[in-house]
Amino acid sequence: MLSSRIPLSRVLIVVVTMAVVAVVGAVIATARDGSGPAVAEPHMAAKNTPAVKPRYVSMGSSFASGPESNKRGPTNCGRSHDNYPNRVAEALGMRLVDVTCAGSTTSEILSPSKRHHKPAQIDAVTADTRLVTITTGGNDVGYIGRLGVQSCVNLAMTGTRPLRCNANRVPSPTPVPEAFVDVEQHMERIVREIKIRAPKARIVFVDYPPVVAMTDIVCPKLPLAPWEVAEAAAVADSLAAVTAQAAHATGSVLVQPSQAGKAHTVCSADPWLQGFPGSPPYHPTLAGKQGVADLVVAALR
Numbered sequence: 001m002l003s004s005r006i007p008l009s010r011v012l013i014v015v016v017t018m019a020v021v022a023v024v025g026a027v028i029a030t031a032r033d034g035s036g037p038a039v040a041e042p043h044m045a046a047k048n049t050p051a052v053k054p055r056y057v058s059m060g061s062s063f064a065s066g067p068e069s070n071k072r073g074p075t076n077c078g079r080s081h082d083n084y085p086n087r088v089a090e091a092l093g094m095r096l097v098d099v100t101c102a103g104s105t106t107s108e109i110l111s112p113s114k115r116h117h118k119p120a121q122i123d124a125v126t127a128d129t130r131l132v133t134i135t136t137g138g139n140d141v142g143y144i145g146r147l148g149v150q151s152c153v154n155l156a157m158t159g160t161r162p163l164r165c166n167a168n169r170v171p172s173p174t175p176v177p178e179a180f181v182d183v184e185q186h187m188e189r190i191v192r193e194i195k196i197r198a199p200k201a202r203i204v205f206v207d208y209p210p211v212v213a214m215t216d217i218v219c220p221k222l223p224l225a226p227w228e229v230a231e232a233a234a235v236a237d238s239l240a241a242v243t244a245q246a247a248h249a250t251g252s253v254l255v256q257p258s259q260a261g262k263a264h265t266v267c268s269a270d271p272w273l274q275g276f277p278g279s280p281p282y283h284p285t286l287a288g289k290q291g292v293a294d295l296v297v298a299a300l301r
Contacts (some may be wrong), residue, residue, distance in 0.1 A: 001278055015168050016098040017282075019187050021196050028062040029058045031084075048080035048272075052095075053093060053094055053095035053124065054093075054094050054095065054130040054131065055094070055095050055097060055128050055129045055130055055131075055203075056085070056088070056089050056092070056095060056129070056130065056131040056132070056133075057097045057098075057099065057100050057124045057125050057129050057133075058083075058085030058088075058094050058096065058097070058098065058099065058100050058131045058132075059099055059109050059121040059122070059124070059132065059133070059134050059135075059136070059190075060109070060121075060133070060134050060135035060206075061100065061101070061102060061103065061104045061105075061135060061137075061138055061139050062078055062100075062102035062103065062137040062144075062280075062283060063135050063138065063208050063209075063283065063284060064083060064084060064085060064099075064100040064133070064135040064206070065077055065078050065079040065080065065083055065098075065100035065101060065102050066078070066079070066080040066082065066083025066084065066100075066283075066284060067079075067080065067102050067283060068291055074100075076116060077101035077102055077103075077104075077116060077118070078101070078102030078103075078280075079098055079100055079101065079102075080288060081086075082211075082286065083098070083100070083139060083284075083289055084206070084284070084289045084290075084292040084293040084296065085098050085100065085133060086098070086219045087140075087289060087290060087293035088133065088293050088296045088297055090156075090213060091293065091297045092297060092300065093133075093294055094130070094131060096268065097124050097205070099118075099121040099124045100121075100135070101113065101116055101118060101121070103115065103116070103139055104116070104121070104136070105136070105139045105140045106136050106137055106138060106140055106183055106186035106187060106190065107140075107186065108120070108121065108188075109121040109122055109136060109190050110122055110189060110190060110193065111258045118156065118190060122190065122193050122194070122197070124145075125193075125194050125197045125198050125201070126197065126198065127197065127198055128254070129197075129198035129200075129201045130195070130197075130198075130200060130201055130202065131202050131204070131300070132194050132198070132201050132202070132203050132204065132299035133204045133205075133206050133296065134187070134190060134204065134206065135205075135206045135207070135208065136183075136186075136187070136190075136204050137183040137186075137187065137208075137239050137242065137243060138208055138239060140179065140182070140186070141179050141180065141183065141235060141237070141238075141239065141283065142175060143208070143232075143235050143239060144281075144282050144283070145172060146171045146172050147224070147228075147230075147232055147276075147281075147282050148276070148280075148282065149169045149170070149171040149209060150171050150224055150225075150228050151222075151223045151224060151276040151277075151278055151281065152165040152166065152167055152169065152171070152276075153167050153171070153234055154223045154224065154225065154228075155223050155276075158223075162276075162277035165277065165296055174231060174235070175235060175238075177238075180238050180239070180241075180242045181208075181242070183239070183242050184242040184243075184245055184246050186244035187205070187242070187243065187250075188246050188249055188250055191203055191246070191250035191252055192245060192250070193231070202253060202300065203250070203252040203253065204252060204253040204254075204255055204259065204296060204299065204300070205243050205244075205246060205252050205253070205255065206255045206292065206295075206296060207239065207240045207243040207244070207249040207254075207255070207256055207257060207258045208236065208239060208240070208257060208258060208261075209258065209260070209261030209264065209273060209284065209288060209291070209292065210233065210236045210261050210262060210265055211232055211236065211265060211266055211271045211273055211282050212224075212229050212233055212236075212265050212266060212267070213233060213265050214229070214230060214233040214234075214260050216229065216265055216266075216267050216268075217267065218267065219266070219267035220275075221266050221267060221271075221275025221276060221278075222267050222276065223276055236258065237258075239258075240256065240258035240259075243258075244256070253300070254300050255292075255295050255296050256295070257272075257292050257295060259289070260291065261273075261288075261291070261296055264288065264291065266282070271285060271287070271289065272284060272285060272287055272288030272291050272292075273288055
């Protein structure tokens with residue numbers, strides 16, 4: 001006859017197994033009914049990790065860097081913390097990499113700047129970049145620099161000489177048509193390079209708000225002769241035209257402060273730009289920075 005006894009070792013295994021099952025069941029039950037500490041599932045930890053904000057690179061000259069501010073960053077580029085790129089980044093919830101630099105040209109976006117001892121702005125564009133804004137071309141054709149010198153000379157002739165106004169300077173010559181062709185070609189090259197570096201990025205050209213419209217009546221904040229007003233308006237229009245052509249040719253987004261800003265010229269009731277003398281003259285005010293930022297955000301939403 002076979003013995004009906006069960007070996008002691010087998011009894012112990014069964015008892016231990018039942019105890020483990022009981023403990024696990026109790027833990028799960030308390031976690032579900034809230035009476036005990038919750039046990040987080042592995043995938044829940046990932047959900048609680050803060051999302052990384054999309055990378056946004058802003059490039060261009062002083063109209064983007066925003067030097068008219070008491071919130072300048074620690075660079076020699078006149079870059080401020082309240083410029084339009086910062087405002088766009090805040091509105092869209094993006095992580096800004098601001099490489100704008102006052103005085104920069106289209107060439108200095110593509111190549112290192114010897115004057116400012118800065119690397120090429122394009123180097124900030126990486127594969128994870130999702131937005132790039134570009135405001136450039138004005139310094140290539142001497143747009144604002146020419147207006148500043150003309151205003152300084154004109155005021156000096158009336159016996160007024162503002163601080164940092166060198167009346168002995170000679171304005172740069174009016175840009176020839178070929179200069180604007182060169183600007184457009186550089187703009188298109190910038191976009192091609194961005195697409196190589198950041199295939200998923202949206203690329204936005206943001207042109208310049210105008211200092212003056214052809215029909216404006218000259219005011220004390222705009223000490224220019226009538227022919228200088230006409231020249232400034234023509235240069236601004238040509239710059240806006242080549243920016244639009246570059247945006248169209250490359251499939252980029254185009255934002256046009258050049259159009260919206262016609263109601264906000266220097267002599268208007270609500271100017272987006274400083275007059276002369278200003279700090280610096282003919283550059284965006286706080287209202288101008290916000291106005292441009294609003295246009296960019298509206299175009300991207």
